[in-house]
Amino acid sequence: MKSxxxxxxxxxxxxxxxxxxxxxxxxxxRRGTGTVPVIVAPSGALPKPARDPAAREAVDGEHGxxxxxxxxxxxxxxxxxxRARRALLAKGAVCGDLAIQGEAVGRVRGRIGGCGIENAVxxxxxxxxxxxxxxxxxxxxxxxxxxxVRQSAVPALANQGGGLKGLRVAAHYICRTRNNRKGxxxxxxxxGRAIDISGFQLANGSTVSVLKGWGAxxxxxxxxxxxxxxxxxFGTVLGPEADRYHRDHFHFDTARYxxxxxxx
Numbered sequence: 001m002k003s004x005x006x007x008x009x010x011x012x013x014x015x016x017x018x019x020x021x022x023x024x025x026x027x028x029x030r031r032g033t034g035t036v037p038v039i040v041a042p043s044g045a046l047p048k049p050a051r052d053p054a055a056r057e058a059v060d061g062e063h064g065x066x067x068x069x070x071x072x073x074x075x076x077x078x079x080x081x082x083r084a085r086r087a088l089l090a091k092g093a094v095c096g097d098l099a100i101q102g103e104a105v106g107r108v109r110g111r112i113g114g115c116g117i118e119n120a121v122x123x124x125x126x127x128x129x130x131x132x133x134x135x136x137x138x139x140x141x142x143x144x145x146x147x148x149v150r151q152s153a154v155p156a157l158a159n160q161g162g163g164l165k166g167l168r169v170a171a172h173y174i175c176r177t178r179n180n181r182k183g184x185x186x187x188x189x190x191x192g193r194a195i196d197i198s199g200f201q202l203a204n205g206s207t208v209s210v211l212k213g214w215g216a217x218x219x220x221x222x223x224x225x226x227x228x229x230x231x232x233x234f235g236t237v238l239g240p241e242a243d244r245y246h247r248d249h250f251h252f253d254t255a256r257y258x259x260x261x262x263x264x
Contacts, residue, residue: 094121095139099146101125105136108173110190115175117192129154129164132201135172138192141254144233145195148252152229153200156222162203170198170249179245188236194253211248214240226250231263238264 092101102123110116122134126146137145149167157164173192177184188194199209213219223239230237230252238251242264 092124094123095142097143097146099127099150100142102134102142108136108192110175112175112186114186115190117173120173120192126150127154130166132166132168133172135169135195136192137172137195138254141193141195141252144254145252147233148226148230151233152226156225156229157200157202157208160202160208160219160222161206164200165203166201167197168199168201168207168209170196172196188253188255193255194236194251196249196251198249209248210240210250228263231261234261236262 090098092103094100094102094104100121100123102121102125105117105120105122108117108120117136117138119138120136121139121142122136123142123145124131124134126142127150129149149164153167154164171189172195173189174187175190176187177190178187189196197210199207200213201207208216208219208222210223214223227237227239227250230250234252235255235257236251236253238246240247242251
């Protein structure tokens, strides 16, 4: 009986040895970190997982170089170019406005009481229209000048000599009395709130002066349009018909009155 049982055990062992371990024990199915199962053989070897095109496409769409880095690099390049353009435009801007080009001056002290400017700027151009000389004023006056140029002066001269290119400045900041009269009040010029314009330089090289252009048939309409358009941006507007002191220029200042702008 014992010899028969031993013979059976020997036979079973020979059959198992002939079959081999991989054919006698079923592989274990384990889940990997992705969506594709990983087959782990009893020997410990890790077979290469089968490719899943859908899973690969999903990975590329979320983290792949072709979909995430290239647009990111392009957007940085565009933003860098935009910053360079903004920096170029901002160079020379005063009063927080790119349209007003010049330089900050700071406090200007007057030689007599009542004169001076706390935060002066020296303006070279407004809205692309150059001044014949840098004009010192405060930012309120600089912004009023820019608004008047854009809304009145440029449109009024659009059909003459190729359009407006420059302003001929007769006076800006100067510590003096009104009309230089002895004993008079301090002029708005002495406070950095005024500018006098005596002529308009056109693109073709010609100049239309206030003195001659006010009554000339070719420019009278434009002159009056510019004079009228200054009422609002400026508190005081004086022209050739105001008095003998203003026959040859426009006087603009930002003094304010309860009754509104004073325009003559």
